[in-house]
Amino acid sequence: MSTETEPATVAAEEVTPHREPVLRTVVRNPTVVTFAVLVVIILGFTVAEPSLFFQGDNFLQIAQNVAILTVVSVGTTFVIITAGVDLSIPAGIVLGEVFSVKALAMVGGLDADADATNAGYILAALAGGVLAGLVIGGINGLVVAYLRVPPLLATLGTLGAGLGMALVLQKGVNTATYALDPVGHGHLVPGVPNLIWIGLIAVVAGFVLLHMAVFGRHTYAIGSNPESARRAGINVERHLLKVYLIGGLTSGIAGFLSVSYFSTTSIGGHSTDNLQAITAVALGGTSLFGGIGSIIGTLIGVWIPAILNNGLVITGVQPYWQQVAVGFVLIAAVWFDQLRRRSRDRF
Amino acid sequence: MTTVDGNGAATVPVLSAHRVVKTFGQVRALRGASFEAYPGEVTALVGDNGAGKSTLIKILAGALPPDEGEVRVDGELVRFANPHDAKDRGIETVYQDLALAPDLDAPANVFLGREIRRFRYLHNHAEMRRRTAAAFRELGVGLVQDMRAPVAAFSGGQKQSVAIARAAMWASKVIIMDEPTAALGVIQTEKVLDLIKRVRDRGIAVVFISHNLPEVLQVADRIEVLRLGSRVARFRRGESDVDRLIAAISGAYTNEEEVTAA
Numbered sequence: 001m002s003t004e005t006e007p008a009t010v011a012a013e014e015v016t017p018h019r020e021p022v023l024r025t026v027v028r029n030p031t032v033v034t035f036a037v038l039v040v041i042i043l044g045f046t047v048a049e050p051s052l053f054f055q056g057d058n059f060l061q062i063a064q065n066v067a068i069l070t071v072v073s074v075g076t077t078f079v080i081i082t083a084g085v086d087l088s089i090p091a092g093i094v095l096g097e098v099f100s101v102k103a104l105a106m107v108g109g110l111d112a113d114a115d116a117t118n119a120g121y122i123l124a125a126l127a128g129g130v131l132a133g134l135v136i137g138g139i140n141g142l143v144v145a146y147l148r149v150p151p152l153l154a155t156l157g158t159l160g161a162g163l164g165m166a167l168v169l170q171k172g173v174n175t176a177t178y179a180l181d182p183v184g185h186g187h188l189v190p191g192v193p194n195l196i197w198i199g200l201i202a203v204v205a206g207f208v209l210l211h212m213a214v215f216g217r218h219t220y221a222i223g224s225n226p227e228s229a230r231r232a233g234i235n236v237e238r239h240l241l242k243v244y245l246i247g248g249l250t251s252g253i254a255g256f257l258s259v260s261y262f263s264t265t266s267i268g269g270h271s272t273d274n275l276q277a278i279t280a281v282a283l284g285g286t287s288l289f290g291g292i293g294s295i296i297g298t299l300i301g302v303w304i305p306a307i308l309n310n311g312l313v314i315t316g317v318q319p320y321w322q323q324v325a326v327g328f329v330l331i332a333a334v335w336f337d338q339l340r341r342r343s344r345d346r347f
Numbered sequence: 348m349t350t351v352d353g354n355g356a357a358t359v360p361v362l363s364a365h366r367v368v369k370t371f372g373q374v375r376a377l378r379g380a381s382f383e384a385y386p387g388e389v390t391a392l393v394g395d396n397g398a399g400k401s402t403l404i405k406i407l408a409g410a411l412p413p414d415e416g417e418v419r420v421d422g423e424l425v426r427f428a429n430p431h432d433a434k435d436r437g438i439e440t441v442y443q444d445l446a447l448a449p450d451l452d453a454p455a456n457v458f459l460g461r462e463i464r465r466f467r468y469l470h471n472h473a474e475m476r477r478r479t480a481a482a483f484r485e486l487g488v489g490l491v492q493d494m495r496a497p498v499a500a501f502s503g504g505q506k507q508s509v510a511i512a513r514a515a516m517w518a519s520k521v522i523i524m525d526e527p528t529a530a531l532g533v534i535q536t537e538k539v540l541d542l543i544k545r546v547r548d549r550g551i552a553v554v555f556i557s558h559n560l561p562e563v564l565q566v567a568d569r570i571e572v573l574r575l576g577s578r579v580a581r582f583r584r585g586e587s588d589v590d591r592l593i594a595a596i597s598g599a600y601t602n603e604e605e606v607t608a609a
């Protein structure tokens with residue numbers, strides 16, 4: 001219905017946000033900034049040690065090392081965009097490991113050798129990891145969304161409870177298995193470890209769900225202003241539950257992958273995986289205040305600490321400097337996010 | 348179901364309340380309040396603080412259920428369980444806080460909860476942007492060049508325009524606005540009033556609350572005055588002035604025959 005409204009009468013435009021120079025727009029985009037940081041780091045190490053650092057094999061090795069963290073960080077991105085947080089990641093991972101080996105034991109595949117295993121065993125273990133993740137994610141979601149317990153404390157609670165539960169189920173002892181070797185050490189495509197494909201699948205799935213699906217749109221809306229989402233008819237509680245289920249799911253799958261890679265559960269390990277994931281997400285420009293973030297940013301955020309670590313080892317510097325550097329880069333990234341918000345918001 | 352309006356013409360109000368009562372604990376917010384809004388007219392709802400304006404509007408918008416009394420849409424008795432029922436009837440509400448998601452751009456806000464989809468689960472943002480730009484152009488809202496900016500970057504008046512335009516895009520019958528100009532400067536207010544008239548000219552009933560009486564007299568086709576939870580006066584355009592409105596608001600004037608006693 002095109003009416004003949006006269007645009008001239010309304011053309012008296014009040015202060016429109018003025019067009020910004022391209023450079024400033026680019027710098028304001030946090031993903032571009034962190035990507036630039038990553039490129040600078042890579043360039044630095046390449047100049048320092050080109051023959052060892054800037055090699056395809058080296059990058060493949062790093063990609064394999066970060067694959068499991070990548071999977072978890074994709075889930076954490078969703079959680080943080082809702083202005084939430086998931087500290088229970090280590091519990092999700094460890095329970096994922098435990099449920100994986102329990103499932104393996106149930107189908108009789110626990111003691112299968114790497115070359116005598118089969119798809120059934122692997123799927124059973126995966127199902128175990130998925131189940132563990134959904135249980136802990138479901139509890140997180142119910143407690144955060146419906147009981148309205150702040151996510152920091154809710155997931156701190158499930159972190160402790162989940163780790164304790166894993167110890168109880170295992171009676172404090174780890175279980176070893178080689179039945180999942182094809183996942184953790186196999187190469188469906190020659191030269192490219194399977195873990196890399198799995199990390200890539202997580203990234204693509206996360207990208208589609210967050211940036212292209214209505215689900216992602218509602219995730220941003222809830223993180224931005226839950227009341228606006230509610231008034232728009234979005235079932236905020238149910239959506240938050242789903243988001244925490246995704247967070248739990250990626251942790252549980254990470255547990256399955258961890259058993260596959262290390263050939264054993266590690267019920268005393270993973271204690272800083274939550275901080276690593278949150279660091280990666282924050283480095284990638286996702287706002288801890290919710291409403292802003294991206295999967296590609298998270299991917300970059302996963303790679304920055306990994307590249308630093310790898311480069312420092314190769315150049316013969318104490319790799320412990322990585323922790324120091326990442327700490328400061330993280331603070332800078334969050335500070336940057338706040339600056340951006342302050343300069344953008346108008347009232 | 349036809350009522351006869353003050354001029355004797357048979358017109359069915361598109362949205363009406365009849366003898367609505369609403370009590371919050373000890374507070375009797377509405378004591379038999381009635382209200383009518385007609386298609387293609389701007390109806391202003393005025394009254395002192397605490398007169399019950401926001402409560403009445405929430406009942407009309409489906410955000411609150413009435414304790415007693417009736418709400419009718421096109422003469423038909425309705426019982427809204429939630430704002431969604433009202434939206435389904437073509438009634439959109441712009442609340443005082445606007446309820447925009449600041450990190451999303453204008454098209455995402457306009458289509459929030461009603462996204463245009465493809466492949467069932469994905470959103471079609473390009474199409475939403477196109478339709479938003481077209482609607483903004485038609486409504487005379489500027490901003491068409493800022494379709495990609497988060498609404499947090501907008502000024503107060505621009506945000507207000509987005510919220511009203513969103514309501515206008517979805518309202519087929521009624522737009523209800525609680526103090527849409529309260530937080531705005533002079534120029535921005537003028538723009539929003541323009542927008543209100545433009546929406547009205549599309550045949551939509553516009554209901555708005557305002558404390559700014561000159562503004563009310565300027566834009567309203569009808570004015571209803573609420574006092575202590577019931578309607579005490581109704582005016583058509585030109586029947587009132589600031590003094591008379593103040594008299595009605597403060598209880599010194601009434602033109603309602605049957606003001607329900609407290």
Ligand SMILES: Nc1ncnc2c1ncn2[C@@H]1O[C@H](COP(=O)(O)OP(=O)(O)O)[C@@H](O)[C@H]1O
Nearest residue numbers: 371374376394395396397398399400401402403
């Ligand atoms: N949710 C509520 N709980 C208790 N009292 C309320 C509530 N909403 C409104 N009231 C009371 O009802 C009366 C009318 O309020 P309101 O409709 O907001 O008036 P107005 O918008 O005309 O200023 C006031 O006395 C107010 O304090």
Ligand SMILES: [Mg+2]
Nearest residue numbers: 400401402525
């Ligand atoms: Mg009010």
